[in-house]
Amino acid sequence: MKKERRKFSAGFKAKVAIEAIREQHTVHELAAKYEIHPTQINTWKREFLDNAESVFSKEQSPSKDDSQEKKELYSKIGELQIQVDFLKKVLGK
Template structure:
């Protein structure tokens, strides 16, 4: 019989990753404690450390996002003008 995949919540992953970072227990001890593979704990630890700077970033969108937004609003304006023109031409 096929075993279904277990899904872990983000809070559980963070808790395990923080314990792995503390290094008070070995990865293998944590793996047996939480019943997950040691490689999985290492992966969560690596992801946690690589995304740690997100906790200190502000909610402002980046300049790349702002330029994309301006470009999209410009396109919306062009399309609105075309729609209005076609309504006038075809309405007569």
């Protein structure tokens, strides 16, 4: 029977990576503490350092959720504008 893979949150990965960067404990000590393979800790540390510059970049790329939400809001604005125009005609203004 296969063993299911463990899934770690982004916060947990960042916490472990930061501890590895601090170098107050060896990677093997951290691996024993968090019950993770040392190679995994090194991978998270490398990814953390490689993507660190994105924290300070001025360009924020909108996520897919933001663009979808934006489309929905524009659609709603259009519907409301049509309703306002209709009510103006009906009321004779």
